[in-house]
Structure formats: C-alpha cells, structure tokens
Amino acid sequence: MKKHNFYAGPAILPQTVMQQASEAAKEFGGSGLSILEISHRSKEFAAVMEEIISSTKELLGLPEGYEALFLTGGASSQFYMTAMNLLPSDGNACYVDTGAWSTKALKEARAFGGVSVLASSKDKNYSYVPKDYTVPSDATYLHLTSNNTIFGTQLKEFPKTKAPIVCDMSSDIFSRPLDIKKFGVIYAGAQKNLGPAGVTLVIVRKDLLNKVDRVIPTMLDYNTHIKKESTFNTPPAFPIYVSMLTMRWLKENGGVAAMEKKNQEKAGILYNEIDSNPLFEGAAAKEDRSLMNVTFLLKEDKLQDKFLEACAAAGCVGIKGHRSVGGFRASIYNAMPKSSVQVLVDVMNDFGKKHG
Amino acid sequence: MKKHNFYAGPAILPQTVMQQASEAAKEFGGSGLSILEISHRSKEFAAVMEEIISSTKELLGLPEGYEALFLTGGASSQFYMTAMNLLPSDGNACYVDTGAWSTKALKEARAFGGVSVLASSKDKNYSYVPKDYTVPSDATYLHLTSNNTIFGTQLKEFPKTKAPIVCDMSSDIFSRPLDIKKFGVIYAGAQKNLGPAGVTLVIVRKDLLNKVDRVIPTMLDYNTHIKKESTFNTPPAFPIYVSMLTMRWLKENGGVAAMEKKNQEKAGILYNEIDSNPLFEGAAAKEDRSLMNVTFLLKEDKLQDKFLEACAAAGCVGIKGHRSVGGFRASIYNAMPKSSVQVLVDVMNDFGKKHG
Numbered sequence: 001m002k003k004h005n006f007y008a009g010p011a012i013l014p015q016t017v018m019q020q021a022s023e024a025a026k027e028f029g030g031s032g033l034s035i036l037e038i039s040h041r042s043k044e045f046a047a048v049m050e051e052i053i054s055s056t057k058e059l060l061g062l063p064e065g066y067e068a069l070f071l072t073g074g075a076s077s078q079f080y081m082t083a084m085n086l087l088p089s090d091g092n093a094c095y096v097d098t099g100a101w102s103t104k105a106l107k108e109a110r111a112f113g114g115v116s117v118l119a120s121s122k123d124k125n126y127s128y129v130p131k132d133y134t135v136p137s138d139a140t141y142l143h144l145t146s147n148n149t150i151f152g153t154q155l156k157e158f159p160k161t162k163a164p165i166v167c168d169m170s171s172d173i174f175s176r177p178l179d180i181k182k183f184g185v186i187y188a189g190a191q192k193n194l195g196p197a198g199v200t201l202v203i204v205r206k207d208l209l210n211k212v213d214r215v216i217p218t219m220l221d222y223n224t225h226i227k228k229e230s231t232f233n234t235p236p237a238f239p240i241y242v243s244m245l246t247m248r249w250l251k252e253n254g255g256v257a258a259m260e261k262k263n264q265e266k267a268g269i270l271y272n273e274i275d276s277n278p279l280f281e282g283a284a285a286k287e288d289r290s291l292m293n294v295t296f297l298l299k300e301d302k303l304q305d306k307f308l309e310a311c312a313a314a315g316c317v318g319i320k321g322h323r324s325v326g327g328f329r330a331s332i333y334n335a336m337p338k339s340s341v342q343v344l345v346d347v348m349n350d351f352g353k354k355h356g
Numbered sequence: 357m358k359k360h361n362f363y364a365g366p367a368i369l370p371q372t373v374m375q376q377a378s379e380a381a382k383e384f385g386g387s388g389l390s391i392l393e394i395s396h397r398s399k400e401f402a403a404v405m406e407e408i409i410s411s412t413k414e415l416l417g418l419p420e421g422y423e424a425l426f427l428t429g430g431a432s433s434q435f436y437m438t439a440m441n442l443l444p445s446d447g448n449a450c451y452v453d454t455g456a457w458s459t460k461a462l463k464e465a466r467a468f469g470g471v472s473v474l475a476s477s478k479d480k481n482y483s484y485v486p487k488d489y490t491v492p493s494d495a496t497y498l499h500l501t502s503n504n505t506i507f508g509t510q511l512k513e514f515p516k517t518k519a520p521i522v523c524d525m526s527s528d529i530f531s532r533p534l535d536i537k538k539f540g541v542i543y544a545g546a547q548k549n550l551g552p553a554g555v556t557l558v559i560v561r562k563d564l565l566n567k568v569d570r571v572i573p574t575m576l577d578y579n580t581h582i583k584k585e586s587t588f589n590t591p592p593a594f595p596i597y598v599s600m601l602t603m604r605w606l607k608e609n610g611g612v613a614a615m616e617k618k619n620q621e622k623a624g625i626l627y628n629e630i631d632s633n634p635l636f637e638g639a640a641a642k643e644d645r646s647l648m649n650v651t652f653l654l655k656e657d658k659l660q661d662k663f664l665e666a667c668a669a670a671g672c673v674g675i676k677g678h679r680s681v682g683g684f685r686a687s688i689y690n691a692m693p694k695s696s697v698q699v700l701v702d703v704m705n706d707f708g709k710k711h712g
Contacts, residue, residue, distance in 0.1 A: 236554030
C-alpha cells in the first residue's frame, strides 16, 4: 500500500529525488563509483558542491555579501554557533520565544553574552506568535524561529527592525520567497524541506563576523567554512548530494514562489476540513497557522486511537501529535503532494460522518 | 570497466553494503518509506540506532564504563571537543605529533588548557612514528593518531602509560583488535573503514568526564549524547544506517581479528612489490608502514604521469599521493578486495618491465 508520509522530520522528499539518490548509491556521475565511496576532492563531487551553493543563491536570491554554507550538527548546533560568532560578551541578543526550539536557542546564547527575551507565547502553550514587542536600539541581533514545527505556528511577516534578524528556518526554508536583506543569519537543518538528516544550511551576511574577541575553535568559526567553501574538512557528501537534487526539483517546479502557492493550497484544504468538521479543532491561533505543520485536536479525546487507526488504514503515517500539544500533526512540506493531503482530508471527513 | 577505488576517504565500502543502501533509499525496513524520509523516532530507525551501538560494543569489545556515540562534524570537531570535555584549564594534554592531523588536534586543544608536545616526526616530513618519549606523570591524557592517512605511517603498538590515551583512529578503526582499556577516548570519522561521510564515532570512558568547570554548549558536551544515546537531536540517519550495514558485514566476515589478517596480507603484497620493483620506493619508514594507506614514490619523477595513466587504464582510481608527500598513495581499507590490490601490483610490475 502506498504510504503518505506526514512525519515532521526527517520528512517526505520528492519521489524522483529518492529514486536518483538510490541510483547514485550504486553509480554516481559516470565515475564508476558510488556516491558513498567517492572522494570529496574528486571532480565529480566538486561539481555537486558548486551546484548546491549556486542553486541556494539562486533560489533564495542571495545578494552580494551573503554566503551559503553546508555544515553539520543541525539547528541545535547553530543555537550556540550563531551566538559564538556574532554576540560580543557585552552585546544584547534579543529573542522572541515561540516554542521549544526558541527556548533552546536562547539558553545556549546566554553562555556568550547578554540575552533579552522580548516576548513569549509560553502563556498559551505557544499556540500563537507574539507580535507586540519592540526591538531595543542596542540589539546585536533579533533571533526568530520562522516556523514552529511542534506547535504549528508560523511567522507570516518578519518585523521591521534595524537589527539583523538571525532566523531558525529549519522547517520552512524554501517554502516561500524571502526578503533576504532583513536577515543576518538564516539556518536550517536539511531534514524537512531540503534533504535527508545530516546537513545544515547556514546563510551568513559576512559583515556581521569578526566582531567578537573570543577564541573560536576552527570548525565552529563561520570564517573557516566561508574561506573553504564548506570543504574545510570532509563534508557530509551524500546528504549534500540529495539536497542538491531537491534544489534541482525545486527549480524545475517553479522555485519558492510556486512552492508558496502550492503550500497555501494544500494547507487551505486541510485547515478547511479542520474548521468545517465538527469533531476537530485547530491547535494554533488562526492568524498564525503554519503552512508546513498543521496541528489539530479531536474535541473528544476518547476517539484519538480510533482516528489514528483510520489514518493508518489509509496509509497516512506520522500523524500523531507531539506530546507537548497532543492530538495530531500533519506535516505537509514542499514535497507533499496535494493528493496525499486529500487522502487525509477524506479520512477526516469519513471519520466525521461515522462518529459525528 | 570495473573501478578499483584507492581513494583515501571517503573510501571504498563493501559492495553488498552499497547495494543494500541503495535499496533502503527506495524502501526501508518494511516501512513503505525511504530511509531518507523516515522519522528518527520511528520504531524502524530506533532499531538501527540500537543495532549500531550494540555492534560497536561487540566488535571493539567495549568494557563496562565505555559508551559509543554517533555524532557529526568529523575528527576535526573532536580535535576541540576532546579538549573541551576532558582538559581542565590547568591540565596537561600531551600530544605526539605524527602529521597534519595531530598538528591540527594539538592546535585546537591549546584554547582549553596546557598542551605539551612530547615528540614529533616533523624533522623527516612525518615519515616515521616517534617512539622515544616519556609521558609525564601529570599528563591529563596522551593524544595519539593511530594511523596517518597522508604520510602512510601507523602505530603498531600503543605505549604503556598511566594516562588515558585519546586517539584519533579515523583511518584504521575496526582494522585490528584493540586493548580498549588503554584508551580514554577513541574518535573516528566514518568515511574510511566505517561508512559514508557524515557521521563520527566517539568512544568515551565515562569516568573521565565532569572534571572541567567551563560552560560547554549542550551539543558539544559528551554527557548530552551519552544520556540521549546519540539522539538528542536528529542524528545523520542515512550515514548511520550505512555504517550499521558495514558493521553487519564486518561481523559476517570474522570481525576485527579476521580484518587484521586480511589487511596484513593485502599490504604485504603491495609493499613487497614496492620493495622488489627497482622503479619504486616506499615513502614511510619500514617498521611504521601503514596497513591502510600505502605511500610510495617513483625514483624517477618524470615517469609520474605515465604511471598514473597506466593506473587509470587498469581502472585504479585515487592513486595520486597527497601534495605533502608526492608520489602515490594506495588506500586499502577493510573493504578493499585482495583482487583489486593485485590489479595495482600487476600495473606496477608491468610498468617496471616497460620502463625499468
């Protein structure tokens, strides 16, 4: 039976990308070798690195002065690396706390300098995005999480501020166009919209570097990876290759503007069912609903297991909500086809008729 | 034409492993999903993590008190993480400098505490392993590089010392049995004997931790990954899966004792040709010759390109030596079949007859 993959991450990738990745694990780029065993200094892999960097610049429209790095360690490593590289010990890093990941990010930053929490939606279990705050004039940067995978909220707009925005976009990078000039650093673990787990994209505005006087280990210094174009040490070759394939797919499918349109349409179908089906309700504030992670609840808890069974029977996997929210979560990243969303909507609709 | 992969790393993996990896990129473990898109919290992937940890313990014979971690960032990240986790600011980390990687490791440690360089073979371009040194009684640890990929030397024995040994085994882990009790930390990037690039094995003796008073970012603290069994954040799922497959292959093929025997045999054939062919000479001191990376030179430089052409014509790739040594390097890790080594030996033999 065909599976519809609603996991929050690692998450669905385009079918053609997984097929190409499987082929490359046997034979890659006419080299006679597998992508798994070829040197990162070979001309075949050098071409992969070149393509992924130029595709990132093209897809996101990076202006002069920005670099795209492909590192490891996930967003969890960027929580401290951003502060380590950008925040002087007497600086003021400003955070908006919109969920578990923001909380972790600001905790790690405290080891390096001043941290201010400008706003938090913890009072309502992170079910909304705070908008009523002022960024102080001495802010070193403003840290935001653009999409909250666990809670199903998303920033629809980025605030106007003189401070550069440092943004965790792990779960919505490449899902919509961005005004890059607002950002100082953007980071994203690959394993939602980009590729398999094991590579982390970091966009850096170079003029923000070299303003701290601490000793930074070579591997943790953004300058190292800028200078060596992400091959200072052996990069995670296969996750990078698969991410490059996803970017090709993105370009063939109209880039981030086309993705945004498709994502609005998919999320629209699902939220419409949640709002019109009397058994269900959305978990997040309507105006802050994520187009990537749709969180919803059954009004009657006792039907929970039955609904999960109905999902499983239709091949929908990864629907169970995160323990912090409960209920259900359907992650519908770029690669999720509208037809799979429709399968889930049909399950909900049938379930409503049966138990309503 | 079949390619014989002599690259130094990323490097050859068993053919069956690459075939299984390719299959899993299409469908994994009966899940109906690709290994590239399945949650790291799924029961299917949890089984992979469990198997790779238990296989590591079994293959290396880890005693009580040791943990096996699967991290990212390569050995280059362990250069500073070992010091950050183990070396108090008033400690004394002792290094033996046997090449480029040792040099980088000790440079990174200096940011955290006292560092002593007990011996170095830099005087002869790292063509031998220094053995005549004393480990001071106040040593926090003794750092060694067990195999020097660039220079083709390898430690045949580990010194007797009261200090725990911290060892970079990136290029010879799983190639021979070890007396683990001598070691405090063993680290290894996967991309030689273990798997594809993107995962790093770290073995830690737990009682060496918690003796430093610095603030360690959560992701850089070994305790974090011990406590969460390497799934504190999303692990590099595919590189871990492929490494697990390689461990299965290792177990099916007799484990590390059988590997050592096979590696001695393969290296023997190649070094014998180097020593008996009048055109060639070995680059490393005979008693320190690596069983993993065989470095050799042509006595007449002008034949260099012709020899590389002859190698290429026979399907031997990755033979060109590192720029620090020149000449040639044949990396013959666990997965390299004896038959491929014989192909290279035949090329050398024919070349000797033609140009000798």
